Amino acid sequence: MKILAIESSCDETSASIVEQGRNVLSLVVASQIEEHKIYGGVVPEIASRRHIESISGVVKKAIKDADLKISDINAIAVTYAPGLIGSLLVGVNFAKGLSISTGLPLVPVHHLRAHIAANYIAHKDLEPPFLCLVVSGGHSHIIEVKDYTTFNIIGKTRDDAAGEAFDKAARVMGMEYPGGVQLDIIAQKGNPYAFKLPRPKVQDSLYDFSFSGLKTAVINQIHNYNQKGELLCIEDMSASFRLAVVECLSTNFLKAAKNLGYKKLVLAGGVSANSLLRERLSEECKQNKWKLYMPPLNLCGDNAAMVGSQAYYEYLYGNIANIDLNAFATKSIDTQI
Numbered sequence: 329m330k331i332l333a334i335e336s337s338c339d340e341t342s343a344s345i346v347e348q349g350r351n352v353l354s355l356v357v358a359s360q361i362e363e364h365k366i367y368g369g370v371v372p373e374i375a376s377r378r379h380i381e382s383i384s385g386v387v388k389k390a391i392k393d394a395d396l397k398i399s400d401i402n403a404i405a406v407t408y409a410p411g412l413i414g415s416l417l418v419g420v421n422f423a424k425g426l427s428i429s430t431g432l433p434l435v436p437v438h439h440l441r442a443h444i445a446a447n448y449i450a451h452k453d454l455e456p457p458f459l460c461l462v463v464s465g466g467h468s469h470i471i472e473v474k475d476y477t478t479f480n481i482i483g484k485t486r487d488d489a490a491g492e493a494f495d496k497a498a499r500v501m502g503m504e505y506p507g508g509v510q511l512d513i514i515a516q517k518g519n520p521y522a523f524k525l526p527r528p529k530v531q532d533s534l535y536d537f538s539f540s541g542l543k544t545a546v547i548n549q550i551h552n553y554n555q556k557g558e559l560l561c562i563e564d565m566s567a568s569f570r571l572a573v574v575e576c577l578s579t580n581f582l583k584a585a586k587n588l589g590y591k592k593l594v595l596a597g598g599v600s601a602n603s604l605l606r607e608r609l610s611e612e613c614k615q616n617k618w619k620l621y622m623p624p625l626n627l628c629g630d631n632a633a634m635v636g637s638q639a640y641y642e643y644l645y646g647n648i649a650n651i652d653l654n655a656f657a658t659k660s661i662d663t664q665i
């Protein structure tokens with residue numbers, strides 16, 4: 329079964345053809361990062377307009393790159409939630425149009441489910457159940473993936489997402505959007521113990537995260553330096569901040585694995601590209617003799633291949649949308665459409 333998948337939840341317009349949920353026949357990603365950089369973050373209105381301009385060409389190229397015709401496709405899949413509503417609507421409406429004109433079934437895919445599915449593409453042996461840490465620009469969740477379409481959230485952030493915290497810390501240190509990647513690179517040259525930063529814990533929860541206090545601590549320390557007219561070593565601050573975020577994420581994730589008895593762990597989402605997070609989790613899992621699956625770097629960020637992978641399992645489960653499918657800015661991973 330060949331699925332044509334579309335992703336437009338944020339600032340990447342992407343289309344992909346995926347066979348049987350695991351084989352990527354083509355993947356096209358048109359990034360808008362350069363344009364949003366000058367504003368220091370994604371401008372939703374601009375993002376929607378760029379999606380409208382590029383979606384048709386991106387989809388055509390995905391079909392052409394796979395050396396197929398639209399008549400070779402068996403279903404259309406699209407990210408319908410969560411994300412920027414204007415951006416999502418472009419993908420959803422385009423997919424609906426294709427579904428009407430071709431008569432092909434329309435498969436709605438949740439963005440975080442798709443991030444998890446990026447691992448099915450890279451690791452052909454990976455099957456649920458497993459415990460997953462999903463960390464992106466908008467979410468930080470610890471999720472029990474019971475089967476391909478059954479999810480149980482056992483921990484999440486109470487305020488900022490990990491990626492958001494990385495981006496904000498990077499921004500106050502003068503790095504370009506999206507700062508998380510830059511901060512990760514700059515941190516390689518710094519001393520992670522140079523600055524004392526908190527490891528915030530959530531009082532009434534074993535597994536929830538909180539990153540806003542950590543972000544404020546960084547901003548305050550930077551302001552103190554600026555007020556005194558002293559030069560801040562951004563390598564050291566980046567390294568200290570990165571260590572603090574990674575320790576918060578890995579501590580709760582590993583605790584959850586231990587307490588719930590999972591020996592199969594999966595990392596997903598844009599922040600799964602973070603080099604220290606990958607290194608830390610790899611070491612810990614090796615010590616515990618647990619199996620760790622991580623997406624390859626090219627599938628960590630937003631892309632339609634992961635949508636096509638998850639769509640296959642949604643289709644098998646019977647999750648087919650009607651033509652009145654809507655987009656949603658927020659929607660929990662454990663709810664059906």
Ligand code: KG4
Pocket residue numbers: 338463464465466467490491492494495506507508509512597598599600601602603628629630
């Ligand atoms: O999943 P994603 O591409 O988009 C959302 O669904 O939000 O995640 C983007 C987030 C951004 O906040 C970006 O800064 C962060 O992932 N990110 C990183 C790294 N690469 C991307 N954060 C830390 N270290 C990285 N290497």
Ligand code: ZN
Pocket residue numbers: 439443464465597598629630
């Ligand atoms: Zn994402």
